[in-house]
Amino acid sequence: MSIEKLRDVVKKVLEEVDVVIGYTEGFDKIHATPHFIDSPQEIDKLIWSPICVHNLTTYLPSLKKKVGVVVKGCDSRTIVQYMQEGLINRDNVKIIGIPCQGVISIKRLSKAIDYANIDDIIFDNDKVIVKTDKGDKTIALADIMPDKCKTCQYPTPVIYDYLVGDQIKSNKPEEGVYKDILELDKKPLEEKLQYWLKEFDRCIRCYACRNACPMCICQDSCIAESREPHWISQRLTTEEKLMFHMIHAIHLAGRCVECGECERVCPMGIPVNKLKRKINLDMKELFDYVPGVNPDDKPPMYTFNVDELKIKEHKIG
Numbered sequence: 001m002s003i004e005k006l007r008d009v010v011k012k013v014l015e016e017v018d019v020v021i022g023y024t025e026g027f028d029k030i031h032a033t034p035h036f037i038d039s040p041q042e043i044d045k046l047i048w049s050p051i052c053v054h055n056l057t058t059y060l061p062s063l064k065k066k067v068g069v070v071v072k073g074c075d076s077r078t079i080v081q082y083m084q085e086g087l088i089n090r091d092n093v094k095i096i097g098i099p100c101q102g103v104i105s106i107k108r109l110s111k112a113i114d115y116a117n118i119d120d121i122i123f124d125n126d127k128v129i130v131k132t133d134k135g136d137k138t139i140a141l142a143d144i145m146p147d148k149c150k151t152c153q154y155p156t157p158v159i160y161d162y163l164v165g166d167q168i169k170s171n172k173p174e175e176g177v178y179k180d181i182l183e184l185d186k187k188p189l190e191e192k193l194q195y196w197l198k199e200f201d202r203c204i205r206c207y208a209c210r211n212a213c214p215m216c217i218c219q220d221s222c223i224a225e226s227r228e229p230h231w232i233s234q235r236l237t238t239e240e241k242l243m244f245h246m247i248h249a250i251h252l253a254g255r256c257v258e259c260g261e262c263e264r265v266c267p268m269g270i271p272v273n274k275l276k277r278k279i280n281l282d283m284k285e286l287f288d289y290v291p292g293v294n295p296d297d298k299p300p301m302y303t304f305n306v307d308e309l310k311i312k313e314h315k316i317g
Contacts, residue, residue: 006070006098006164007043013068013094013162014040020068020096021059023052029121030106034059049123050141053103055259058214061087069093072100074148076157077257077292078214084292084299085255087217097160099168102141102149104128107269109144113137148260148273151177158293178281181274196242196275202268203241205234209262209272210248215255223247249275254283254299257292286310 010020014037024035024045032051037043048070056069057078071079076097082088109130116132123129128139142150155168184192207224210216223231224244232243256276263273283289286308287300 002164003046003048006048006096007046009096009162009164010037010043010046010068010070011040013096014038014043017066017068017092017094019063019065020070020094021056022046022070022096023048023054023056026051029118030104030109048098050101050103050128051121053106053146053264055212055214055261057082058212058261060093061217066092067094068096070096070098071157071160072098072103073152073154073157074100074257074259076159077154078259079292080159080295081215081255081257081292081299083295084297085302095157095160095162097157097163099156099163099165100152101126101155101168102145102152104141104144105146105264108146109139112139112144146260146264147180148258151179153177154293159295178277181278181281184274184278197238199270200241200245201238202270203245204268205236205241205244206267208265208267212261212265213248213252214259214261215252215257216248245272245275249279252276253279254287254289254301255291256280 010022014020018038020037022035022037023032024047026033030051032047032049032053034054034056035042035045037046055075055078057071057075060067060069060079060082076095079088079093079095083090109128113130113132114134116134118130118132120131121128122131123141126141128141128144130137130139151172153170153172153174155170157163184195187195210219210222210224216222224247231247232240256279258273258277258280260273262276263271266272280291283291283300287310289297289300291299
């Protein structure tokens with residue numbers, strides 16, 4: 001994909017909106033940062049590469065103006081979910097889609113180069129050349145991708161007004177998307193409980209997962225900090241941590257688009273996205289529903305049927 005072509009599209013979109021959200025260089029060579037463009041002079045700062053990991057659609061519900069936004073495939077699903085839930089006015093959003101072959105995980109990259117200082121990084125198709133103070137190292141992009149990229153079914157945005165680059169069809173087997181969830185499901189109930197207790201015991205209650213989640217739209221009245229009602233305390237006990245993460249996951253039932261932002265920002269490396277993906281698998285099996293794919297769909301938790309076709313109530317005698 002040509003960065004000049006992206007800049008040309010952004011220049012065109014900027015004539016129709018108040019601001020365009022894209023990516024620009026961050027504080028070093030491996031970090032990008034959101035870039036809010038409201039004048040043509042800002043367009044030359046735009047970048048695009050596998051370091052562009054953020055889901056920029058997170059800003060859309062709070063921006064009460066006409067907005068253009070650059071999206072990858074996984075990001076575009078958030079916009080579809082916003083449309084389903086009436087959280088944005090589609091007429092006020094111009095979507096600039098970019099087919100994506102995967103982004104990098106900063107954590108995995110840092111580990112792969114033994115946490116050396118990075119002077120430069122070059123992306124050459126499926127290879128990554130990292131120049132460090134300890135020498136150069138070539139790494140396969142697949143080895144430093146987040147897990148979401150390894151099973152991605154939507155490398156091309158599912159919705160867009162402009163597409164920059166050629167469409168890409170996923171070559172990842174659909175049956176592999178929830179392979180890790182199915183493996184965990186095979187374990188006894190007590191073993192699964194101990195797995196999650198051990199993971200969430202490391203949680204420091206920083207709420208980074210909540211803050212980065214594009215579907216956590218009620219942060220100003222989040223139950224984690226509310227005292228009316230007072231569901232959980234601020235104590236750092238494992239039980240309170242588990243309670244917070246369970247509430248977070250249940251609030252995303254049928255809504256999580258698996259963008260992986262929650263897991264990316266977790267400073268403790270907790271697989272928080274796995275819990276949401278488990279619920280997504282249940283939604284797929286029970287309601288034949290995949291979040292953020294079809295704008296005309298209704299999320300299962302937004303509907304009610306007296307008799308659900310795939311749910312049999314437990315008989316209590």
